[in-house]
Amino acid sequence: MDFDNSQPIYMQIIDEYKKNIIRSKLKKGDKIPSQREYAQMVRVNPNTVQRAYREMENMDMVETLRGQGTFISAGEQMREQMAKEMAGKVMKHFIHEMRSLGYEDAMIMDMLKCELEPMEEGEQVDRV
Amino acid sequence: MIEFRNVSKRFGPVVALNSVNMEFSAGNITGIFGPNGAGKSTIMKLIAGINYPDQGDVKLDGENPRAKRQSVAYLPEIDHLYPWWTLRQAADFISTFYSDWDYGRYKELLPFLNLDEQMIMGKISKGQRAKCKLLLVLARKAPYLLLDEPFSGIDLLTREEIADAVIKGYREGEQAIIISTHEIDEIESLVEKVVFIDQGRIQLSGDAEQLRMERNKSLVEIMKEVFRHGNQQI
Known part of the structure; x- marks a missing residue:
């Protein structure tokens, strides 16, 4: 590690x-x-x-x-709770950083969708 | 416990240490970081009872370090082993001097460090010699272990072997290890306490994890910051 x-x-x-x-x-x-x-x-x-x-x-x-x-x-209950907590932290950090770059929420949503779509089909798209 | 109280030391016109106050307690691994000539080796030699302070006191468990030499295993920066010795001869020699010699630990660390008892000190590489020196101090049950520049001039893989052996050989709770180096990278995760020293003065000291938490910086980054700002007291 x-x-x-x-x-x-x-x-x-x-x-x-x-x-x-x-x-x-x-x-x-x-x-x-x-x-x-x-x-x-x-x-x-x-x-x-x-x-x-x-x-x-x-x-x-x-x-x-x-x-x-x-x-x-x-156990399972704690697992779910930890998952929620950790994911929440990552999301908060991401949103905070994007906003600090000056992106509006709607733009962040669009970019997220854009980034996620090709990955769903299992292909990597290089962006510049 | 090792205590420094207002310790100053000069070598001719050079001030090696200037009113240094600090403590090392048992059960910790401390890193003393600083550039060449900062005073790191002087601190080691004062604890080992090889040099004496011009002013102030150095106490080892409340006593003069000269009276407590049996409590200290000291790895000096220089090559102190005779070139004609085999590793076994060096080990035999040291074991007659120190009652805390642990033959079992010595045998255990030999293969761990990829060393052979028949190796002749003058005929092996610098990295292998560094590992021999380390083995000979780790094989003692001394409460204080001083490693002066154990990585200097050693290749990356051997440095990792040395760091691994320090963790393996460390007697938790009963031993204090003090490592002086200007190469922090290898031991970022090894040290618990840190002392940054420059020009004979402590520029910053504290708990490694606490410093990371407060500054969001690695020890290497903190060192650069501290030494760039010079004599700022923090």
Whole structure:
């Protein structure tokens, strides 16, 4: 995993787990790597990983069972809620950036449609 | 804990450190960042008890660093291993000096760093020598680990091997690692605490994640910003 070094790394670790849960790559009951394994895997300070895991435990995303490891504890309801939250954040950011470029909402809608249509048919259109 | 209180150090007309105050606590990995000649190596040598401050105090767990040399594993910037030594001979030599030598850890890290005990120090590449030096400090259970410019002049892949070994060898909660370097890229995600130093003064210090959060910038970008502004206190 490549980190964006201009953002807190522990948050990016949490977001990565959220995405995997949202896309159902990780499901309730799945075991995830230990903090030490994960730190070595992604080359990150073990204390940073500890912080991410602790926060995920506080959010009830994961639970650590003594002597057994850490497991996903987020169920379907939480999955839906996280998906909504993350998608909402992306949309807000997108809209904010477009508006700051001076685009009106109607234009943003048109551009979105325009961009999405060719992708629906599975082809990529290069635009300049 | 390591404490610097109003520490100044000169070498002839050159001011290496100018009234430096800081602390390093156990269980952290700290990066000391700064350009060449900023005072990084001087900080390391003061902690290792090799140099002494002209003014102020350096304390290691409340004591003079000279009395606590057994608590410090120091990787110097220079090549300090005899060229005719094999890695095994170097390890045997060091293990007689330090009671905290961990033979198991040494054996475990050998293949991890792609090293061989029969390698002769004077006949291997600079990158391999850098890895040997690292292995010899990581194999000690010292509470303080000082890595002075562990990446300087080392190729990219070897730098990654070194960073990986530091994480693998790190004794969480019981060890403080201090890494000095002007190459931050490799260890952006490795360090928890950072100290930016230039011209013998601390320009900025703090928690790496906190700094990213506050500034939306990477440590490399923050370093450029800090050193461009010169002696601004933040």
